[in-house]
Amino acid sequence: MPSTADPLAELHAAVAAVAADLRGSVVELPDLGRPPKPEFGDYSTNAAMLLAPELGSPPRAVAEQLGERLGEVLGDRLERIEIAGPGFLNLFVSDRWLRGSLARIGEAGDLFGSGPAGERILVEFVSANPTGPITVAAARHAAYGDSLCRILELAGHAVEREYYVNDYGSQVRRFGESLIARARGEEPPEDGYQGGYVVEIAARIEGAGAPDADPDQVAARGVGLILGGVRATLERFGVDYDRYFSELSLHESGAITAAIEALNADQRVYPHEDATWLRTTEFGDDKDRVLQRGSGELTYFAADIAYHLDKRSRDHERVINVWGADHHGYIGRMQAAWQALGGAEGSLEVIVMQLVNLRDGGAVVQMSKRAGDIVTLDDLLDDIGVDAARFFLVQRSHDTTLDLDLALAREQSQDNPVYYVQYAHARIASILRKAGTERVEQALAADLAGSAEVPHPSARTMIMRLLAFPGEIALAAERRAPHRLTTYALETAQDFSAFYRDCRVVGAAEEGGDEDLRIALSEHSRRLLERTLDLLGVAAPSEM
């Protein structure tokens, strides 16, 4: 149950209660949604069709009974109820209910859409290697992860954002060697880092080219410089972390060997051919995995286990890892390790992000690792700006490959969905400016439910769009699907455009309308659009 005012949820609950009452027991929650056509009413429910098999009566007969009861329960909240098609109940809500609901959106303020107290959740995302700048692929993770966190917070969860820094291991060593080579004016090793940024970083490290340069020290300095850049870029992108967690620190503190010993004490570990193995097959993995190599070196997996043991120790009810598609093969062993560490099955969620293709007009921009071919997040932001980048990168479901058309994103005009939404916000702001602050305050305090306005169909649609906000937040949070909100923002902008076309706001009285109601509707539309955009990390300008 929602903890704050949510008129639509109350309507939904009433339908569910009447259905359960008729059945005599709890039933599958019936749907209550917007029907495909206006003739089918404002809201429609499949409750009768769900109940029909249970009651052994034809759906339309059940609908008859349900409709009658619903009419009694909802009283003047409904204009009328119709039975249609295979047994849908189509609800036509009263204007009074709509106006009253609009007033309640105002009363709820920023609590409108917020959920009841939920879980304590740790979300780890991006965690790109600190051996190069943030790429466009990682930028998708950043946009997704950060929006997801914002949505989860609004939905009622307590969220912490974390970035795991892989500042240890062979890649860091190769990075150090590449830095030294560049500092000496040489080409990096065959398996080293070729990017031009390596030259710049090398130049900033004192003594990197000296004959006695220590690769580890140079690498550490390099990682530090890269990480500084990464943090600056993410900040520019609007993404803030609660914590950057160092892999190196796990090695230095002995946390990894401690984790292995703990697993060993639980009989999860065994030696084989000089190496130390974790029995991950016990928890559904395809094969057992190495923790410590024959050479004595600890594997990346071992460090990750220590990291997740640390996560477990921090009192979260749920841990979410956002990983790239190329790590999918790693999920089985991590889930197994999680359970070996005592984590409840299902309390670790791994979300796999698919890849990003860049396109410029028609051609796909190739992104190889060769120098200059990498498109960094900074390049992208220089090109299309933060708002377009965040909107486009989060617009598609995380499990589908994303094509980002730079030509479209760059277009600061009519064809660009980001600007379409921002324009709608600016337009509303302009109307409200025209009304004046005092007038807006007055309108917000007016008795909207008692207003005599018969809302235009466009205004009704707009109010119902706003009423859908809490449900959209709950769904986006539940399904870990921030992209749903880009659609919601577009629909809200579209609906407002229709209202704007059909109804004069300032000076509504001239056409027999209620200016208070229309100003209140405009302000609440603007506010929810602003809040939706904020969840996406996109600015809501007052003028364009």
Place this chain on the structure above:
RNA sequence: GCCCCAGUAGCUCAGUGGACAGAGCGACCGCCUCCUAAGCGGUAGGCCGCAGGUUCGACUCCUGCCUGGGGCACCA
């Protein structure tokens, strides 16, 4: 060979059991004495990859197949 993701309008994609499948871009036609035309209205364009199955009802769930992408380390 095995595992994951996808296949919906010319293009990019929404739509995780309900009514005649939607949006943006692209194409075509129209609309500024009026709170922002960065806007609005309309037209054209679909064997929802294929074949079975479950269901009162399937783009949606199940099975098989086809196509594209990603992955199957004592790398990280």
